Amino acid sequence: MRRCIRFRQWWMLLVAILAILSGQGSLVGMERFAKRHRQKLVERLDTDFGKSPSDSTFRLLLAQLVVTGFETLLRDWMAAQPGAAAELDTLVCDGKTLRGSIDETPSSAARFIAQEGLHSQSLGVAIAQTTYATDANGEVQALRQLLEAVELEGVLVQAGALHANRPFSSTSPSGATTS
Numbered sequence: 001m002r003r004c005i006r007f008r009q010w011w012m013l014l015v016a017i018l019a020i021l022s023g024q025g026s027l028v029g030m031e032r033f034a035k036r037h038r039q040k041l042v043e044r045l046d047t048d049f050g051k052s053p054s055d056s057t058f059r060l061l062l063a064q065l066v067v068t069g070f071e072t073l074l075r076d077w078m079a080a081q082p083g084a085a086a087e088l089d090t091l092v093c094d095g096k097t098l099r100g101s102i103d104e105t106p107s108s109a110a111r112f113i114a115q116e117g118l119h120s121q122s123l124g125v126a127i128a129q130t131t132y133a134t135d136a137n138g139e140v141q142a143l144r145q146l147l148e149a150v151e152l153e154g155v156l157v158q159a160g161a162l163h164a165n166r167p168f169s170s171t172s173p174s175g176a177t178t179s
Contacts, residue, residue, distance in 0.1 A: 007053050011045065012061045013070075015053070027055035027062075071129060072149075090121045091150070093159040095139045098131075116142035118150065 019025070019033035034041070034052035042048045094117050101113035116139055117129040128146045132138075143159065 005049060005051065005053075007049055007057065008047070009061065011047060011049075012053060012058065013065075014045075015041065016058060016061070027058045030058045031055040067131070089154070090156045090158065091127070092119045092121060093117070093143055093146075093157065094119060095142070095160075114139065114142075116146060118146050 015034050016030050018037075019030040022033060024030055024033045031052065031054055038052050096115050096117075098113045098115065103111045105111045112134050113131060114134055115129055115131050117126045119126050128149055130142050130145055132142050147157065
């Protein structure tokens, strides 16, 4: 039912991120978080929409979200924070399979969705991540894509054995030789 209530995209994304950081990762959890913290959000963000967004409003927002663009904006924002460049000395690569994403291909092979992430040990946060289907890209290609997006001079990159093969580790994504 249309109620002609419009929420700003930045506000919805902020509420969704805050809800997720508070352990409310589901759409209903985001709705509950927004209702529970509505007054504080109004005060802190100086915005009042009259009511909190519903779970279906969050669903619509997330369905329209361009994930790669959002990840790029988030990574750039994190890199621009004071002290981020000075503290970015070790990056740890980690790949995970998304639970419930396994599917069978026409050839009866297993296919699943996975994520590869770069985590800064000193900052204690993930600074970049990418999602890929195992039948389309591999973990090695996903890590290369992430490393191309990050300034690596003076940074130690720790990765699993899969990334320790000579063709991957002998050259950096930009073509410069590493030792």
